[in-house]
Amino acid sequence: MKRKLSAFILLVLSLLLVDTDAFAQIIDDTTKAIYGPKTVLKLYEQDVLEGRYTAVPIDTTLDNLHNERYWYNDTAFYQHLGNIGTASTPMLFRAPDKIGVRLGKNIFDRYAYDPHKINYYDTRSPYTHLKYVQGGNGEQVFEVLHTRNINPHWNFGLAYQILSADQQIGPGSQGRSKGILDNQAIKAFTHYRSENEKYDLFFNYNFMKVEQIETGGIDTTSTSAIEFERFEEAPVYLTQASNEESRNNLHLTQIYRLAKENLKVYHTLDYYRQRNEFVDDAIPATLIGDKQPNPIRGEKPDSTFKGTTYLYPTFRYSTGRTSDATQYKELENTFGLTGNNKLSSYKAYIKLRNTGITYSAIDSIDTASQIPDSLLAAGNVFKTVSSSGNNDQVFIGGDIRLFYKELAELTGVAEYQLAGDYRIKGMARIGGAYGSLERMSFSQSLVQRFMLSNHYTWLHDRDNIVINRIGAGLHQKIGKRQHIKLDGHFTKVERWVYFNEEALPAQATGDQDFWGVSVAHKINFGPLHFDNYVAYHNTDEANYIRIPDWLVESKVYLQGPLFRNALFLQVGVQGTYASAYYGYGYMPVTQQFFVQDAYTVQGYPVAEVFLNADIKTVNVFLKMSHINQGLSDPYYFQTPLYPGMRRSFVFGLTWRFFD
Numbered sequence: 001m002k003r004k005l006s007a008f009i010l011l012v013l014s015l016l017l018v019d020t021d022a023f024a025q026i027i028d029d030t031t032k033a034i035y036g037p038k039t040v041l042k043l044y045e046q047d048v049l050e051g052r053y054t055a056v057p058i059d060t061t062l063d064n065l066h067n068e069r070y071w072y073n074d075t076a077f078y079q080h081l082g083n084i085g086t087a088s089t090p091m092l093f094r095a096p097d098k099i100g101v102r103l104g105k106n107i108f109d110r111y112a113y114d115p116h117k118i119n120y121y122d123t124r125s126p127y128t129h130l131k132y133v134q135g136g137n138g139e140q141v142f143e144v145l146h147t148r149n150i151n152p153h154w155n156f157g158l159a160y161q162i163l164s165a166d167q168q169i170g171p172g173s174q175g176r177s178k179g180i181l182d183n184q185a186i187k188a189f190t191h192y193r194s195e196n197e198k199y200d201l202f203f204n205y206n207f208m209k210v211e212q213i214e215t216g217g218i219d220t221t222s223t224s225a226i227e228f229e230r231f232e233e234a235p236v237y238l239t240q241a242s243n244e245e246s247r248n249n250l251h252l253t254q255i256y257r258l259a260k261e262n263l264k265v266y267h268t269l270d271y272y273r274q275r276n277e278f279v280d281d282a283i284p285a286t287l288i289g290d291k292q293p294n295p296i297r298g299e300k301p302d303s304t305f306k307g308t309t310y311l312y313p314t315f316r317y318s319t320g321r322t323s324d325a326t327q328y329k330e331l332e333n334t335f336g337l338t339g340n341n342k343l344s345s346y347k348a349y350i351k352l353r354n355t356g357i358t359y360s361a362i363d364s365i366d367t368a369s370q371i372p373d374s375l376l377a378a379g380n381v382f383k384t385v386s387s388s389g390n391n392d393q394v395f396i397g398g399d400i401r402l403f404y405k406e407l408a409e410l411t412g413v414a415e416y417q418l419a420g421d422y423r424i425k426g427m428a429r430i431g432g433a434y435g436s437l438e439r440m441s442f443s444q445s446l447v448q449r450f451m452l453s454n455h456y457t458w459l460h461d462r463d464n465i466v467i468n469r470i471g472a473g474l475h476q477k478i479g480k481r482q483h484i485k486l487d488g489h490f491t492k493v494e495r496w497v498y499f500n501e502e503a504l505p506a507q508a509t510g511d512q513d514f515w516g517v518s519v520a521h522k523i524n525f526g527p528l529h530f531d532n533y534v535a536y537h538n539t540d541e542a543n544y545i546r547i548p549d550w551l552v553e554s555k556v557y558l559q560g561p562l563f564r565n566a567l568f569l570q571v572g573v574q575g576t577y578a579s580a581y582y583g584y585g586y587m588p589v590t591q592q593f594f595v596q597d598a599y600t601v602q603g604y605p606v607a608e609v610f611l612n613a614d615i616k617t618v619n620v621f622l623k624m625s626h627i628n629q630g631l632s633d634p635y636y637f638q639t640p641l642y643p644g645m646r647r648s649f650v651f652g653l654t655w656r657f658f659d
Helices: 002-018 045-049 225-229 373-378
Strands: 040-043 078-080 088-090 120-123 127-135 140-151 154-166 179-193 199-214 241-259 263-280 322-340 344-363 383-404 408-417 422-430 433-442 450-452 457-459 465-478 482-494 497-499 505-507 512-525 528-541 550-562 567-578 585-587 592-594 604-615 618-625 637-639 648-657
Touching: 045 199, 045 241, 078 637, 120 140, 120 154, 120 179, 241 322, 344 450, 383 450, 497 592
Parallel strands: none
Antiparallel strands: 040 120, 078 088, 127 140, 127 648, 140 154, 154 179, 179 199, 199 241, 241 263, 263 322, 322 344, 344 383, 383 408, 408 422, 422 433, 433 465, 450 457, 465 482, 482 512, 497 505, 512 528, 528 550, 550 567, 567 604, 585 592, 604 618, 618 648
């Protein structure tokens, strides 16, 4: 089905390219375009809350069009499983985005629409964009978005997104395609402002469903490292396992101006549901009762080992089939006051959060004495065991901002969960220089506290985790050709909770101290542009937080117009490098990344050449990724046991229609 969809999309796009007049912009008698990027404006809910009502035109630049990190909803650096769209975790340390109860299953977060950061639009004409990326190794990204104003005060929009990828390690299972990922997402959004401009309503609904085929990585327990070079022919641990995740978000914010901008009241309603399920329909019978070696700990099989996977240390409920599921629901209501003037802004709120979670697993072991062996062996009879819990929490919080034009700024943010977590942050800025202090005390996630699974179980009540961070930096434009961002921080983490080498949650007894600095620098000499990012982190005193010492992304390209400005072009080379480190391992059963010390993710540069072009309403790119494959190592890791993508030709475009 996915192949048919890809072929259909390509066919439609090729037909459109043949006759672009069919989708020409509306023009007046002087042939000057009336509608275009400047008549499609975007705005954010947070800006309206803080009194910034100036909508800005959509971005049509070519910058990073070819860069994989910018194909998703989170553009940070991530460690993943080698293919686009697969389970991922940030490469740089990131604290939780909220205190209080949270689920803790985040491997697909970067691909999902964020209800709090969605673009809303104000359009003078209907606006549609198509984004499409196709790679030679089965990479596929597609998004179509349409939005229009119902009237001058009301806008509505819809978007549909697809991410898919092919399995590049291990032979496909019998009767199953080589597809490893199927991710589909939908968002609907609307913004309404009353004619007297006293009332604003923001609403969006998001849905995402992901299926990821789980291989467990390349099997190294009985073979040599040469297996990493075989890719599709390499043996893998799992042949019939998959993870499925579905999530629904409903977000509604209403703002009413009681005294113009000096006093506004607002209410935000958030409903969130997430369901995760791990299924393995073909657990080999030879695994039962055997000791399982763990290659992530460097273990090898003993003479009695007959199994094929290190992922299942125990069988608690079923020896023939695993089907573990968690379902999390959250309802949150926020009631607040906010206001702003030329020199300050403020916000104060109370938040009510109600959550519930249910765990379930299938069970055939406990009922074995009551069921014929023939049925149990065939895997036809199972019952379900489950556990559930609920939490009700109350938060109070607010922030204040003092500023003078763009020259100076002082901000403070605080939130407190009654009898529980808290966070506080302050920042001062003069010109481009800033300093910040932050302290955060938060409880472990629900998954870190409790797990019900066929292969893992735990229950741990732990003390709160505390993060203290001090930061400073300079973000400054230098002349007309340069821009520089210098950032530094020192972070102390107390009682850090992490997943250890057994893929079990654990709490560190000592502090985790680390510091880092980063430089982002852009400069151009006429049409020649240099764009560099370098980050250094020292984690010598943070044994359970894994960050590469060096992370570098560098790009050099020529940019300029051709053919009397009919074509705007970027041609260049980009390289990305992370120094060698013990990257996190991945446990598909619990959907968690865990600390390991057996496999080094080698320091390896990945280079690519690209061509980005702007042709009227179409942005298009061509690139050859991983052009340096085979020049040094024959493969590289993204995550232990999961090699990165091989050399591939990738094509992509963004096509905008303003009517």
